[in-house]
Structure formats: C-alpha cells, structure tokens
Amino acid sequence: MISKSQISFIKSLHQKKFRKEHGLFIVEGLKSFSEFIGSGYEIDSVFHTEDLSPKLSKLSQNVKIYRVSTEELSKISALNTPQHLLAIIKIPENPEIKPENLKGTFHIVIDGIQDPGNLGTIIRTADWFGFKYIICSQDTVEVYNPKVVQATMGSLPRVKLIYTDLINFFAGTDLPVFGALLDGNSIYKTDFGNEGLILLGNEGKGISTGLMSKITVPVTIPRFGKAESLNVAVSASIFCSEIRRNS
Template identity: 35%
Template structure:
C-alpha cells in the first residue's frame, strides 16, 4: 500500500509546479498505463483500488485515497505515476510550434496526431498548457511519451532556427497552391486569438486550409486544423 507521504506527494502532481519539481506525471486508465509501459515509459508507481488488478505490479489503495489521486470525475480505478521522458535530442524533419495553446485536450490530441504523422518535436511558448497536464496526457493516448516537447521563448526560437517558418492563418496561402519543403516549422496559435502579433512578425509564409464554398462553419478547432496541416506535410522517410 501507499504510505501517507507517497499519497500526499502523488496527489500534488495535479499541479504543474509539483510535476516540474518531481519530474513526474500521472496517467489514468489501465489501457493508457499499459500503453505507456509498452512505449518504454518508466513507472514510479502503479496504483489501483480494484481487487482484481491488485498484483505484484500494482499497489492497492482504498477508493477514497484513489479519488484523491485521480483528476477524473469518474475514476477508472487504475493509474500510473510515471517519470517524464528524457530529451533524446531528436529533431529531424518538421517541427510543430504552439503559440499560447491553452486547452489540455487540444494539446493531447495534437501530440497524438504528431505521433501519427511522424513528427518528433513540438516547441511551445512559455504560456502554452503543460503537456503533462492530466487531461493532456489522457487525450494523447500515450503519445506524450513519444514526442519531444519543450517550452521556451518561441519568438527567439523561431528567429534562431535555420528553417523556414510557416504560420497557420485564416487569410493565408492555400495549402494546395504550393508544395511544402521537406523540413520546416509549422506554427499554430491560441484557440481564440490565433498566432500573436510578435510571433507572426517572424513567420516567413502564411498558410491556410481552404474552406468549402458552401461551408457555414467560421473556423476549425485547432487540433483538427493541426491534423489537416500535418497530413499535408511531406512524408518523412
């Protein structure tokens, strides 16, 4: 069983400052936990409150203690405390950049899509939501362990990188009009405000997803747009 100190320590991981200090994050649900283990993620502790899951691999706690650890409205009964993956230095092909993204569900979905389309690196502005937020981890379906995610001064990063920078805008050049190069940086903005002005100032080329003439929707969800843009990127060999 968990000690009182462990329970207190792991419960604090709901907050970013403690995740950063400990280098740990929580993933909930047996499928997600097992998937992270298969991907090579290192578990600090695996926890359950279900008798049938109480094996040598899982530590059993009572339901009340499990609810203290969980961030879900309806806890699944299984969670893992994992060590944050180490930066492996991968940075080939396209880089995805996120400018002020705030919704953890969008973050997780974007990481899952990046994993699917073969991107290995995501660079975020300092005010972008934490990729290890429990909801982001949940939405990533384990892909948070496969993608190199870093937080920095995004404008400075874009200026220093020797790669063409593409920004997603409503008034940009249609994706199908000109082929994209084999490598570059694709910038996506905040859900409501888009890419901020200071970031837009260092973008080389504005691109957009063409809207059907009969469409009534004003815009696309940023995670949906990210998937469409990533699908259009040249395939990595």
C-alpha cells in the same frame, strides 16, 4: 491500502505547482500507462485495483506497486471516471533542441495553446502522422497536466515536447515556417517541400504579433461554409495530413 498522506501527496500532483516541485506527473489507465513501460520514462509508483500482475511484472524492481480499492483510486484520480490504474512518473528534463535534429523533416510549433484537450489531441495526431518534436512557447499549457496526458491516449512517450522562447528558437533555425492563418495561401496549393515548421497560434488570439514576421509561408485551410474558425487541433491535423499525403 494507501495512507492519508499518500492520498494528499498524489492529489497535489493534479496541480502544476506541485508537479514542478516534486518532478512527478500522473498517468491513468492501463493502456496509456503501458506505453510508458520501457520508453525511457522513469516510473515511480503504480496504484491499481485489478489483478494486473502479468503486465506489472515487466516493471523494474524499483517501481513501488500498490493494490488499492476502487474507493481509494477515486480519491487520487484526476478523472471523473477512474480507470483501474494510476501511475506516478518522473518528469524528464526539458530536452534540448539541436537545430541539426530538426532538419529534413517537419515539426509542429505551438504558440500559446491553452486548452489541455487541444494540446493532448495534437500530440496524439503528431504521433499518428510520425511527427517527433513539438516546440511550445513558454505560455503553452503544461504537457504534464492530467487532462493533456489523458487526451494524448498514450502517445506522449513517442513525441518530444520542448518548451522554449519561440523568438530565440526561430532565430536559430533556417527551416521554412508555415503559419496557420486565416488569410494565407490555400493549403491545397502549398508546396511544403521536404522540411519545415508548422506554426499554430492560441485558440482565441492566434499567432502572436511578435512571431508573425517569422512566418515564411502563410497557409490557410480554405473555408467552404460559415464557421468563423477551426479548432486548433483540427487545423493541426489537416496540416499534418496534407504534409504526409504528399510525402
């Protein structure tokens, strides 16, 4: 049983403004939620419809657990098809970037991606290929948007997202920058070496003009047909795969 004020509080977390104000975000579904247990994220509360006692017994004593009806869950869920469990989790501090932590491997840099599904899919793909950091421009869609969290399919606890000013960020690193462009070198002939940054631009506008000069290696996924462009999460995935296939 949950109160009307709880319902309206949780629903407010569907909006960025209130997530920021309260420092909380929503994760839905037992499978995705399980990945947050013991991951370092602080769990505030859990609302569930089914008997999940064995799984929930692993949670710390401080987590508030509420058994709710399917109807109550549908009132607080951000999904079209609610998934038996909704958890409220504390938003961690935006991690700091220490340039030395980025050396010796590859990271994804995102310049203004707007679609939550695209960002979530990139996080999931980064987790599959073992990329640990994603550096995002300040105008990239917020990672705690419920649609982003949903699309990550539980990968969020394993991938660190850092929102920062990309101009400053590039000024502080000497890693090679592989920019995903339509007129670069073929990705199949690119030597990625053993470290670097993969820079991906906005869905419609691509990489910002101000960042173009930061690209050290322009890279293109060759086109064999006639589509005008690839989806940005698809491009990201092909970059991740090409880097790993040679590692």
